[in-house]
Amino acid sequence: MRGRPFRFLLLATALGFGGYALLLPVVPLWVSRGGAGEFGAGLSTGVLMAVTVATQLGVPALLRRVGHRVVLCSGMVLLGAPAPLLALSADLGPVLAVSVVRGVGFGLLTVAGSALVAELVDPSEHGRASAWFGYAVGLPQLVFLPAGVAVADVLGFAGVFVAAGVGPVSAAVVVLFVRGPGTGRAPARVARPSVPGRTLSAAPVLAMLACSTAQGGIITFGPLLAPGATVAVPLALFLTALGALAGRGVAGEITDRRGRAGALLPVGTVLAAAGMALVVLSGGGSVLLVAGATVVGTGFGLVQNDAMVALFAAAGPQRYGTASAAWNVAYDAGTGLGASGLGAIAEPFGFAAAFGVSAVFLLVLTPVVRRRSGDPG
Numbered sequence: 001m002r003g004r005p006f007r008f009l010l011l012a013t014a015l016g017f018g019g020y021a022l023l024l025p026v027v028p029l030w031v032s033r034g035g036a037g038e039f040g041a042g043l044s045t046g047v048l049m050a051v052t053v054a055t056q057l058g059v060p061a062l063l064r065r066v067g068h069r070v071v072l073c074s075g076m077v078l079l080g081a082p083a084p085l086l087a088l089s090a091d092l093g094p095v096l097a098v099s100v101v102r103g104v105g106f107g108l109l110t111v112a113g114s115a116l117v118a119e120l121v122d123p124s125e126h127g128r129a130s131a132w133f134g135y136a137v138g139l140p141q142l143v144f145l146p147a148g149v150a151v152a153d154v155l156g157f158a159g160v161f162v163a164a165g166v167g168p169v170s171a172a173v174v175v176l177f178v179r180g181p182g183t184g185r186a187p188a189r190v191a192r193p194s195v196p197g198r199t200l201s202a203a204p205v206l207a208m209l210a211c212s213t214a215q216g217g218i219i220t221f222g223p224l225l226a227p228g229a230t231v232a233v234p235l236a237l238f239l240t241a242l243g244a245l246a247g248r249g250v251a252g253e254i255t256d257r258r259g260r261a262g263a264l265l266p267v268g269t270v271l272a273a274a275g276m277a278l279v280v281l282s283g284g285g286s287v288l289l290v291a292g293a294t295v296v297g298t299g300f301g302l303v304q305n306d307a308m309v310a311l312f313a314a315a316g317p318q319r320y321g322t323a324s325a326a327w328n329v330a331y332d333a334g335t336g337l338g339a340s341g342l343g344a345i346a347e348p349f350g351f352a353a354a355f356g357v358s359a360v361f362l363l364v365l366t367p368v369v370r371r372r373s374g375d376p377g
Helices: 004-023 026-033 037-056 059-066 068-080 081-089 092-120 124-154 157-175 202-224 233-260 265-282 286-315 317-349 351-373
Strands: none
Touching: 004 026, 004 068, 004 081, 004 092, 004 124, 004 157, 026 037, 026 068, 026 092, 026 157, 026 202, 026 351, 037 092, 037 202, 037 233, 037 317, 059 068, 059 317, 068 092, 068 157, 081 092, 081 157, 092 124, 092 286, 092 317, 124 157, 124 233, 124 265, 124 286, 202 265, 202 286, 202 317, 202 351, 233 286, 265 286, 265 351, 317 351
């Protein structure tokens, strides 16, 4: 964790995710103002996430062929370089076209970045290293999720789109300094007998998917749920990111001390369900909206860290890339589902129904996650 390659990885991650986070709530607002409506707003995020997930499925093989550094650098460029093109049109078609390219870049970035955490750090420190990686992912969201909408209101959308392109492209330069085990093309490995228990558990993936759906709905539709709340909406976006950071930090310490990943997954899903219930009860009101977003973020933070370490432990060193892909697919598929799926519900039935469905899904899933994670509680 103290090595220079890991620190450069954290810096590059922060820059790359800064560009991603800046546009996550802004692009739906952009197409909504262009006349696309709630479903179109959700679709702008849904397409980004769908392409991201499709890309992530092929990244483990790509890591073995060309190496982590090449994949990570390419992802940064594809994520950032097309962002300024969004200023050319608020029509749904052109925005979705840009989202496709950025989704490929984000898919490369996410899997290569989190796989490098496992490659660069000793397994005994995976919990804390994953938490620090979470800080590099979460701090930009802490700043840029609320700042994006505020800056767009003050300076206009074009400036936000340009800024969102500069960060990831700058990160591509930093990636060149990330050198160490696992950064180059992976050497051919001698096949070994399968180790009992080395199968990826469904519990981390299910918990990630459900919590990400909830948070994706808040991030995408928070500005539309309370359009007149110029303080509450940025604060809710800020605190959901802050809650995720706190949750990851707590989970990292607990996991490394106890040496048992997976036990915090049902705790996180229950917290996320409670947070979504508060958002439903808020009706767009400031206090409960902010409180609910904070609780959702905290629960998701616990799940993010615990799920990542559990998947790395189950996969073993030879399949860190596969574990990273599974974690990221669940994260980004959930974000897309929270945008497009909940948007499809919100269009005819309203936001309360959409967020209520998410809360029920989390509650129903909790006992399943508890059983599959081996948590006796």
